[in-house]
Amino acid sequence: QLQCGEVLLEITQIGKECHTHCAIYQRVGDCIMPREGVFARVLRGGTIRVGDDMQCIARTQPFAFQAAVITLSDAGAAGTRKDKSGPMIAQRLRESGYTVIEQLLLPDGRERLEHELVRLCDQRQPDLILTTGGTGFSQRDVTPEATLAVADRQVPGIAEAMRAASMQITKRAMLSRAVSVIRGRTLIINLPGSPKACMETMDVFMDTIPHGLGLLRGTVHDCARA
Incomplete structure (x- = not known):
């Protein structure tokens, strides 16, 4: 401020x-x-x-974490398929107390996604960015590569935890290539493309990541438990 x-x-x-x-x-x-x-x-x-x-000046009152949501879908960007995952993710974030500052719908591909991730992290500086889609085996599924390209540091535990939990639901979870990284003070997490899978994977980390976001923001200084 x-x-x-x-x-x-x-x-x-x-x-x-x-x-x-x-x-x-x-x-x-x-x-x-x-x-x-x-x-x-x-x-x-x-x-x-x-x-x-x-x-x-320092803020005198606690304030909500800020988040952005990016959907990767060729069909969605072309208008031939309705984006259901992005709005569901944004709504869940709001219900959890986050302020959603941007929602984007992009075609699959690296260049545009890398550009938007850099812009958001460096200029808007949200605490959290959640992407949905582009984490599979298709030739156009390059969300993890774009995410890693802009990362300063990796946070593999989040993506590993999501895969482990999803494996209890479907063995196909092992085919997910989702990653989780940090750029600057922003945590970026790749989510799957389906609305159901997005909600299931958000169940894994929503209660835990506020501590990490606080560390990035500088409002939390000690990871040790009493």
Whole structure:
């Protein structure tokens, strides 16, 4: 949060893609928005003047974890199949107290997914991103590869736990190639494509990952139990 006099702002995004040379570029001769632009939500309004001091302050109250949901489906992106998994995941996140900041529906493939994962993690900076689809054996199922390509660190235990639990339901769970990783301060988890399987795999980690998200956020500092 940023405070300037009576004004209180909450940063929602750092940087923004420059798709065309806007007025800022025309005026300064450089595309500064991706690296210097910041966007904020006004929590308490007022007047800000040139020369006023602005301070970065810690939040005084706990706040909800933020999440994004990405569905990977050629048919869904083409409009020939309704996306059921994405909305179900988003609804469950909201019911669990998360703020869902974005829902995306993309065709299968690496380039677009890698781009959106990087944008979300580096600019919107949610605590959690859940992807659904693209984790199987099909030639177009490349969600794990795209996820690993943008990762800073891996968190194999989450994906392993999901497969272990799903194996109790269907032996085909061993064919899942889903991964779980960290980029920056964002946890990314690949979920299967079917709505039923998404709910089953979310059962595995929803009660556990808040501790990890708190560690990433810096609000939890000790993993030891009394």
